[in-house]
Amino acid sequence: MVQLLNELGLSREVSHKLLYDMLEIRKFEELVEKLFQQGKVHGTMHLCIGQEATAVGACYALSNKDMITSTHRGHGHSLAKGMQADRMLAELLGKETGYCKGKGGSMHIADLDVGNLGANGIVAAGLPLGVGAALTSKMKNLGYVVLCFFGDGATNEGAFHEALNLASIWDLPIVFFCENNLYAMSASITEMTRVKNIADRSTAYGIEGITIDGNDILQVIQTASAAVEKARNGGGPTLIEAHTYRWKGHSKSDARKYRSREEEQKWKKEHDPITNFIEQLKFANYISEEELQSIQDQVENNLKHALEFAENSPEPSIDSLTEDIYTGEVNV
């Protein structure tokens, strides 16, 4: 473990930043759930508690100019790619200061400035978009890599298969990163495909496929970094399947009848990506109790300010209803 930290070149400072980022996602999601229960977040939300290591680990492998495409469960990806909690919360509260001026909400949160091409309400839709972004990188020789996040459910969509094939034949700088959290809403992946490992689907497209423990951030960093480097050097796409587990239901109205409480407890107890990482850091003497406490305090403090910003932000004006449908003056 210490060896892996060294191999990956992770300093104490960097490892603390990774821990901060994972804790920020967890606390952000807990806050969003609370706000939803208070009726302040309307519509729906898809929380990624339990999946923090995939978001933070995969984005750590990317440089600032690299891009991601995200999913309906995209808060973690957005924070990990550099979006700020204050404007994200503002967006979830539908405020004018939100990343999408309150018009996108949770399922469409995006910030092209940090390379997040957007969450997406359509399962697997981010993959072809990511292929296009990777094509731009290649055609204009821009040197950036695109990493597409998607869930296990997306791998049964045609768009997944077509996108992998297209990226493969064009040798595009792209990484397909599957967060296999075992359930597509209520459908168990074991019942939705006869393929044992999602990574095996890569063989159909002549690209490399790797299955990893997605709750071990160091494994995620190691695998994603190699795939990103390969893509950047013209080696084409990789399919990474990262096993993980979403602790909460699919969305607000999920009674989770399709899985047992025992299964949930097992994942929470044995595979919590944050607890595990803290233990690893303690074992490697990378963190003290005081430092841990300080990181937790910083996260709480940042979120407190973020919430204040969001709650004090104005509602969008009614005039904005018909703004930004087209670019330029269009009389329709």
Added chain:
Amino acid sequence: MRTVTYAEAIRETMSQAMRQDEDVFILGEDIGIYGGAFGVTNGMLEEFGPERVRITPISESAISGCAVGAAMTGMRPILEIQFSDFVMIALDNIVNQAAKTRYMYGGKSKVPLVVRLPGGSGAGFAAQHSQSLEAWMTHVPGLKVVQPSSAYDAKGLLLSAIKDDNPVLFYEHKLLYNVKDEVPEELYEIPLGKAEVKKQGTDITIVATSIMVQRAMEAAEQLEKIGVSVEVIDPRTLVPLDIETIIQSVKKTSRVLVVYEAVKRSGYGAEIASVIAESEAFDYLDAPIKRLGGVATPIPYNPTLEKAAVPQVEDIINECKKIMNL
């Protein structure tokens, strides 16, 4: 002036735009050595190479999404969908993604994408290769929809579409590909949202789109012989729609027939008729607004049946006579 076909005009525009702007490229099925199903891209691979004339697998879902993603990140793709009917497989990317990202992202994204769609019946391709579903697209905020009826218009409208920062669906008509017209060699733009009065007249206005403009012109010529003066208007773009030109014409003639190839029920002609009915032109009408559209049937294979499924010149003449009480 020289004359070129509608297909040649489209090819020339794409080529000239690609010479001017490195970000413009074309992708689609069989657009390379084959030249596309209708030969529109003939010779382009030879000039621009496989990077910019990008032959794709038969994967409408991926190639449309790829085009949107490329457009969002700085390219100006032209996507050729082999037959407009196949766009159904690409619709998620066009309707759920391209049309909405700018709005959903609070104005940050733009999608300078042109989707070229060969549409319409009359070539014997039967039900899955002959439809006119452009009205579906006009219903989606965020998209622009263009339907050129001549080689001249095709060139000017296509350049405007390529230069536009919004996603534009460019409906070409298969039967028009070989129709010649006077077309300048140099590039020129016809603004999206500007109708053209194809023929002046005083007794009745025909608003026609795509191939129906040709048929309306033929009908007008014959109607002139029996003393009916017909004004023919081609909106050229459905979204944005040049409402003003239509209303002015109807105010002048007091009678209007809207002609379109698509199934009459819920076709775009219904929108045009409604716009007229809601306008000040209503008070000028001497007869009810009439629509002449396709029969509500899948396009049949048999040539006689196929012809009967969509308005022909005779149908337009007869409908005009009825409106004129002749």
